[in-house]
Amino acid sequence: MASRVPSLNWLRVFEAAARTESFARAAAQLNLSAAAVSQQVKALEDRLGAPLFLRGAHSVTLTDLGRAYLPSVQQALGLLEEATEGVFGAPREEPVFVQSVLLFAHGVLARGLGDFQQAHPNIRVTLNTGNSALDFSNSFSDLQIVFGNPGHYGRDHDPLLGETLYPVALPEVCETIATAQDLQDHTLIEVETHRSGWRHLFHVLHLPMRSLRVLHADSSIMAAAMAAQGLGVMLARAPASDVVVVQSGLVPCLPGAQVRGEEGYHLVCPDRAALRPAAQVFRKWLLGYVAEVAGG
Incomplete structure (x- = not known):
């Protein structure tokens, strides 16, 4: 029986197209034409006997089968690259794949990555972001930075940061808020992915709960x-x-209205003892860096 294992070139093209969700962007990364990317993806689909992408006028999205196939392809390509470099010469760069919830990546991690790269020029960090468990299920990673219950993501985990909640708005809006009760006269913007929100703040501050105007x-x-x-x-x-509060021109409305959140950020991996050397270096650096952020 003929093997169904596809061409390595097809797999590389599929991985790039799936990661970028674009044949054109994949073509630019691989130094190919978009037509060549499309042809190689079609050849892979024909070999597997199933569609991997839904094709739109200006975009492509993974099918359920494509989404299920992608993590294994990424892991296999990463292991093959690592094995080749290990056998045939010292690698110029060691990759480490990190997934992070967007707010942590934007407000905490981005500020320190430059220092990490300067200290470890032979480690290449690939960072992907998302907001939910589903966002983290579609691709391979060495480490994940998650918010909430870390047990939903991996066996081993390290606590990173908690959070302190307080209301912020444009300065002209804050001028109309003299007491915590005045918050109930405004539209309150709620983030759906967080368990601790406005009701938590009102409860901790022992404020009566009227009907709130909420924007999600x-x-x-x-x-x-x-x-x-x-x-x-x-x-x-x-x-x-x-960072995003300052960049958006927002200021605290009630300096004394601060409460601790009920959840926090965690660094997660399937097996801490089995981490590749580059991932072990990144983990050690991140724990030290976050301790400085928390202390500051």
Whole structure:
């Protein structure tokens, strides 16, 4: 029986197209034409006997089968690259694949990556971001930075940061808020992915709960964009949200209205003892860096 294992070139093209969700962007990365990428993906689909992409007029998205196939392809390509470099010569760069919730990556991790790269020039960090468990299920990673219950993501985990909640808005909006009760006269922007929100703040501050006007967002970065347009008051989630709050021109409304959140950030991996050397270096650096951030 003929093997169904496809061409390595086809797999490389599939991985690039799936990661970028674009034949054109994959073509640019691989120094191919978009037509060549499309042809090689079609050849792979013909070999496997199943479609891997849904093709639109200007974009492509993975089918369920394509989404299930991608993590194994990425892991296999990474292991093959590592094995080749290990056998045939010292690698110029060691890859480490990190997935992070968007707010932590934007507000905490991005500020330190430059120092890490300067200290470890032979380690190449590939960082992907998302907001939910589903975002982390579609590709291979050495380490994940998650928010909430780390047991949903991996066996081994290290605590990183908690969060402090307090209301922020445009300065002209904050001028209308003299007491915590005044918050109930404004539209409150709620981030759906967080368990600790406005009701938690009102409960901890022992404020009566009237009917609240709530505007929902899927991330704190989106909530900050909405607050910057004067659409309402959002909850800052320090320290991870510090950068986006400042960039959006938002200020604290009630300096004394601060409460601790019920959840935090964690660094997760399937097996800490089995981490590749580059991932072990990154983990050690991240734990030290986050300790400095928390102390600051």
